[in-house]
Amino acid sequence: MNEEQIHPNHDDLDEETLFVVSQTFKALGDPTRIRILYLLFNNEYSVNEIAKTLNLQQSTVSHQLRFLKNLRLVKYRREGTTLYYSHDDDHVMNTLKQTIEHASHM
Amino acid sequence: MNEEQIHPNHDDLDEETLFVVSQTFKALGDPTRIRILYLLFNNEYSVNEIAKTLNLQQSTVSHQLRFLKNLRLVKYRREGTTLYYSHDDDHVMNTLKQTIEHASHM
DNA sequence: TTATTATATGAGTAAATAATCATATAAGCA
DNA sequence: TGCTTATATGATTATTTACTCATATAATAA
Known part of the structure; x- marks a missing residue:
């Protein structure tokens, strides 16, 4: 047990939390990913449906999905050669939804 | 009245909302600002108290406070030559708090 | 096997970002 | 006025980021 755990410093965050939190918000900080x-x-x-619907290149979508996948914000299931992506983090999706709603009526 | 307003596309967000939301999350996507x-x-x-407490340069803190001020996430009051900064957006502070709590016990 | 379709990936590039250094501004006091 | 303290700001730089293009991989069907 280290200092930090015995006497948590309430003025600052521990490094790991800071990393996770900033990564999470970074994921939501890009218009394409939003x-x-x-x-x-x-x-x-x-992937192709996303690209067509949002008017993005397949490659762009694939790169961003990998980013989101690494953070476990999305998952996929395979059907033949097609990969169907869906969201995989309720907390983050809720945060996004709330902030969109908050921004919408302003 | 344009197409968008008559037939809102529920698959995509309007540009302004997208901008506000991404800017907000961008603000939270940097460890120093967090x-x-x-x-x-x-x-x-x-400013100096923040710099000392977080072990950052005065200039760094000032730059980041300007960033946060532009997004109206912080405000300040003057006392002589000293500026006291405080938070100014309850929704964003709540979002941050929730995500920190969520990340802490993982 | 070869062709086709869907997706992933690596390299390259332009733009955005965050920190630093040096300096400017602004307020208060002697 | 000049001096000090607190903060802001502009320029520079190193890093990160998001996209594009070309190509690779993977699954399926003919």
């Missing part, structure tokens, strides 16, 4: 996650609110979509 | 906002949860602090 649009992708927003699309995945209710349904699952293939 | 630490500053975390410090301002309960108290107001001067």
Whole structure:
């Protein structure tokens, strides 16, 4: 047990929490990723469906999905050659939803 | 009245909302800004107090406070030559608090 | 097997970002 | 007025980021 755990410093955050929190918000800090996650609110979509719907290149979508996948914000299931992506973090999706609603009526 | 307003596209967000939401999350996506906002949860602090407490340069803190001020996430009051900064957006502070709590017990 | 379709990935690039240094501004006091 | 303290700001730099293009991989069907 280290100092930090015995006498938690309430003025500052521990490094790990800081990293996780900043990574999470970084994921939500990009318009393209927001649009992708927003699309995945209710349904699952293939990479190509996302690209067509949002008018993005397949490559762009794939790169961003990998980013979101690494943070476990999305998951996918395979059907033949098609991968259907869906959201995988309720807390983050709720945070996004609330902030969108808050921003919408301003 | 344009197309968008007559037939809102529920698959995508309007540009303004997208901008506000992404800017908000961008603000929370940097460790230094998170630490500053975390410090301002309960108290107001001067620029120098923030710098000393978080072990940052005065200039760094001042730059980040300007960033947060532009987004109206913080405000300040003057006392002589000293500026006391405090948080100014309850919704964002709540979002930050919830995500920190969520990340802490993981 | 070869062709086709869907997706992933690596390299390259332009733009955005965060920190630092040096300096400017602004308020208060002697 | 000049001096001190607190803060802001502009320029520079190193790093990160998001996209694009070209190509690789993977699954399926003919």
